[in-house]
Amino acid sequence: MLEARALRKAFGRTTALDGVSAEIGEGEIIAITGPSGSGKSTLLHCLAGIIRPEAGEVRLDGRRVDTLDEDDRTRLRRENFGIVFQFGQLVPELSAVENVALPLLFNRHGRRESLRTARSWLERLDTADCADHLPGELSGGQLQRVAVARALAVGPRVVFADEPTGALDSLAGEQVMDTLVGTARESRTTLVIVTHDNRVAAYADREIVLRDGTVAGASTVGTSTAGAPAAGAPAAGGEATT
Amino acid sequence: MITVIRMPVRGRSAPERARARLMSVGAALATFLLCAAVTLVSFRIDTPDDRLWMFTEREPRLVVALTLALLVVPAAVFTYQASRLATATRERRLAALRLAGATPYETRLIGAYEAGRQALLGGSLGGVAHLAVNVVLWWSLDGVVPLLSPVWTLAALAAVVLAEVWSGLAAGRHVVASPLGLVRRARLRGPRAVDLLLVALGVALLAAGLIGKGRFPVLGKYGAALSMTAGMVLLLFGLVLAATWLIRAVARRAGRVTAAPETLLAARIVQADPRAWARALTVVGLTVFFGSGIGAQQGNVLLRTGLQPPYLTAYLLIDLALLLALVTSAAALVVHQAEELLDHRRSFAALAASGVPATALGRVLTRQALIAASPVCVVAAVAGAGLVILTGADAPGWSPGAFAFTAVRAAVMAGIGVLAAVLVARASRRILREALRPEELRTG
Amino acid sequence: MYSLGEYIECIVAIMSTRHVLLGLLAERPKHGYELKKEHDHHLPGARPLAYGQVYATLQRLERDGFAEVAETAQGGGPERTVYAITDRGGAELARWLEEVEESAPYVVSPLFSRVVVAAVTGGAADGYLLRQRAAHLARMRELTAERRSGSPARALAADYALQHLDADLRWIETAMERLADLRGEIDA
Ligand SMILES: Nc1ncnc2c1ncn2[C@@H]1O[C@H](COP(=O)(O)OP(=O)(O)OP(=O)(O)O)[C@@H](O)[C@H]1O
Numbered sequence A: 001m002l003e004a005r006a007l008r009k010a011f012g013r014t015t016a017l018d019g020v021s022a023e024i025g026e027g028e029i030i031a032i033t034g035p036s037g038s039g040k041s042t043l044l045h046c047l048a049g050i051i052r053p054e055a056g057e058v059r060l061d062g063r064r065v066d067t068l069d070e071d072d073r074t075r076l077r078r079e080n081f082g083i084v085f086q087f088g089q090l091v092p093e094l095s096a097v098e099n100v101a102l103p104l105l106f107n108r109h110g111r112r113e114s115l116r117t118a119r120s121w122l123e124r125l126d127t128a129d130c131a132d133h134l135p136g137e138l139s140g141g142q143l144q145r146v147a148v149a150r151a152l153a154v155g156p157r158v159v160f161a162d163e164p165t166g167a168l169d170s171l172a173g174e175q176v177m178d179t180l181v182g183t184a185r186e187s188r189t190t191l192v193i194v195t196h197d198n199r200v201a202a203y204a205d206r207e208i209v210l211r212d213g214t215v216a217g218a219s220t221v222g223t224s225t226a227g228a229p230a231a232g233a234p235a236a237g238g239e240a241t242t
Numbered sequence B: 001m002i003t004v005i006r007m008p009v010r011g012r013s014a015p016e017r018a019r020a021r022l023m024s025v026g027a028a029l030a031t032f033l034l035c036a037a038v039t040l041v042s043f044r045i046d047t048p049d050d051r052l053w054m055f056t057e058r059e060p061r062l063v064v065a066l067t068l069a070l071l072v073v074p075a076a077v078f079t080y081q082a083s084r085l086a087t088a089t090r091e092r093r094l095a096a097l098r099l100a101g102a103t104p105y106e107t108r109l110i111g112a113y114e115a116g117r118q119a120l121l122g123g124s125l126g127g128v129a130h131l132a133v134n135v136v137l138w139w140s141l142d143g144v145v146p147l148l149s150p151v152w153t154l155a156a157l158a159a160v161v162l163a164e165v166w167s168g169l170a171a172g173r174h175v176v177a178s179p180l181g182l183v184r185r186a187r188l189r190g191p192r193a194v195d196l197l198l199v200a201l202g203v204a205l206l207a208a209g210l211i212g213k214g215r216f217p218v219l220g221k222y223g224a225a226l227s228m229t230a231g232m233v234l235l236l237f238g239l240v241l242a243a244t245w246l247i248r249a250v251a252r253r254a255g256r257v258t259a260a261p262e263t264l265l266a267a268r269i270v271q272a273d274p275r276a277w278a279r280a281l282t283v284v285g286l287t288v289f290f291g292s293g294i295g296a297q298q299g300n301v302l303l304r305t306g307l308q309p310p311y312l313t314a315y316l317l318i319d320l321a322l323l324l325a326l327v328t329s330a331a332a333l334v335v336h337q338a339e340e341l342l343d344h345r346r347s348f349a350a351l352a353a354s355g356v357p358a359t360a361l362g363r364v365l366t367r368q369a370l371i372a373a374s375p376v377c378v379v380a381a382v383a384g385a386g387l388v389i390l391t392g393a394d395a396p397g398w399s400p401g402a403f404a405f406t407a408v409r410a411a412v413m414a415g416i417g418v419l420a421a422v423l424v425a426r427a428s429r430r431i432l433r434e435a436l437r438p439e440e441l442r443t444g
Numbered sequence C: 001m002y003s004l005g006e007y008i009e010c011i012v013a014i015m016s017t018r019h020v021l022l023g024l025l026a027e028r029p030k031h032g033y034e035l036k037k038e039h040d041h042h043l044p045g046a047r048p049l050a051y052g053q054v055y056a057t058l059q060r061l062e063r064d065g066f067a068e069v070a071e072t073a074q075g076g077g078p079e080r081t082v083y084a085i086t087d088r089g090g091a092e093l094a095r096w097l098e099e100v101e102e103s104a105p106y107v108v109s110p111l112f113s114r115v116v117v118a119a120v121t122g123g124a125a126d127g128y129l130l131r132q133r134a135a136h137l138a139r140m141r142e143l144t145a146e147r148r149s150g151s152p153a154r155a156l157a158a159d160y161a162l163q164h165l166d167a168d169l170r171w172i173e174t175a176m177e178r179l180a181d182l183r184g185e186i187d188a
């Protein structure tokens, strides 16, 4: 469904992505991991059509994404994608429920309907009592759950999350991941999570390991037979799927 | 200690240096305008001169007074605005310093040092520029324009630097209160009762000047004019600041009913910090106030005496001065919107990433301007026209036509004020594009 | 490879059945069968306690004065004997709970040896580490799923295993980077 082939992206003299390929199926939950600076965020931004790679292609349902102009990519993102970042994505002046309603309003649902939908999402993510608070009055875990609600409220086909638990402790992170993954599975939403936390990566069906801008390896469900070599291609730059 | 104070000045980024330069420009303009105002005051009144009849003849006395005020007030406002230019970034930097262990006293000194330094640099330039212009005018107009003593220039410079140092000290106040408060700022300052006190004081001074007219206790009729001018300035400041209440009410109402996300965002952002908008709109309000006041005066005079060329020239000149003030106010607004975008760059970049078009976010800027500027401009226009009608009520010849002219002119001035704010907001979309770059999303 | 059961065995070994049973008795007097059931419930995934082991332990507790027979139901076998904790037993339990576990230097695992040997012999280490990572992560996925569906006790056990696997994984990652650095130095 979402497919990247031989992506290259450089910032000045640093090559952030150097021939990365990946294929993501409908309803799949994918973790992109790797050491700091390995190009995880850059890959996510390319997949989500936020930035354009210099070479290679990104396809959604077989349709090229990277060749679209800014307006078309913006529309594509609005109609298909939801995004969660590590922090700071909520508008500080809007209450939690208004923040969640915002993308719905931008999609021209009515005010009352948007706010109602937003509230029900907050309830679903166990943050109903935060609804009328400003982001500055919420804890990190509550903020992230509100952000997850905002990403999911528009019913996206793919949710991208860049270090969604990066600013949280274990338990708060677990709650956020539980709700994110749980709702994604229920609604068969594809989920792409960038993380360097293995316990977050363990929520995914499959992992893409980046190192120095190339795919270093991958792993899938059911490869853990003790002692036996697991699937995954150690060869640098190769596409590794199992 | 000195090193600690100077360190943050050296460690500035390119945009911060640009803002510092803007501060210097503000100080330069303020000094220049202050010197010009002093020069104007030292014109010998009642000395007949063809070319400068406006400043010396008895008839357009009120107009002269207004022009004087018009020159002094933007200078003062600009000084204040200029010192607030870098507040957003500076506060953030100072907060970081506080967390790094600087004492509250030290951080306040740092703010004052930065502001004072920039003021001294720019102010000196402004003073020199004024001296140059002054010498040229004095020489070319055979001494009708008096040569201002450099002592006055130094005094003006000192005033500007002191004002900037003071506002530099004041700007560090939040930081001093709570180094962490900036990171999680949930509560912002709303309207204050002091604003209404300003209004009362202004009305009192104005009334004193009016009632006193020719027989004012101090300085005779000049004293009365001075009292009226000061009263007007205070009244205006008070009104614009009191407009904070109105801005917030309008924003709250807009935010409560709208189905447009742009309006919702704009209304809530304005509602969260109406004071900042009121402050940024001071000069716009001022321009509308004078424009509408002068309009009332024009309506009265023109309909009474017909179109006489000397009046027309005078009015044209004054409208030009108003235009100048409007441009100044535009600068203040641009700065305000830039600061605000700085605060919102992460959340806006996240919205853009999730598919909100940049044009929609641009509309947020223009709607903010609309929500905030409308009440201020309406209040200023009504106040300006009302003041002239009230003070001139005893004068003969207020025909219905004059009233109609006044009303139309006031409406036009309010419209121009709002339009200026909206145009500035549209111009800020360039800064918005900068704020929406994907780099803002990187978590590293 | 570690299974959840193996991890629990480690925990149980550390905790010692004696003290677990004392802890369960602290709630109220119980008979042997009840104790066995509660033990298995609170420590899911651990090897179920054999009746024989329960009675042997209870008798040892009685001998040491930590527990006593509270009542014997008529006509019942040894299963119907109800045991209660004594004051000494309570004190012993408190002492044990106060005790700080020795921080073991977990360097004896085969994982560690294998990585070190692979690194020393060079070459294959990287590929091996990646495969080991994949295996660990797969196990972590199972544990994560288990934690989401299981009881609180099961979640605790899964957490314990997850965090240890995570520690291993992080060490593997550091090892991979260190090896890359080392190789860079040798090549240079
Ligand atoms: N806008 C940019 N300008 C310059 N260099 C950039 C930019 N964006 C990314 N890079 C560089 O590209 C490389 C990959 O960056 P990226 O943010 O994708 O890494 P990452 O894997 O997400 O790291 P982290 O885990 O620290 O977030 C880094 O070396 C980074 O310095």
Ligand SMILES: [Mg+2]
Residues within 6 Å of the ligand: A040, A041, A042, B442, B443, B444
């Ligand atoms: Mg990143």
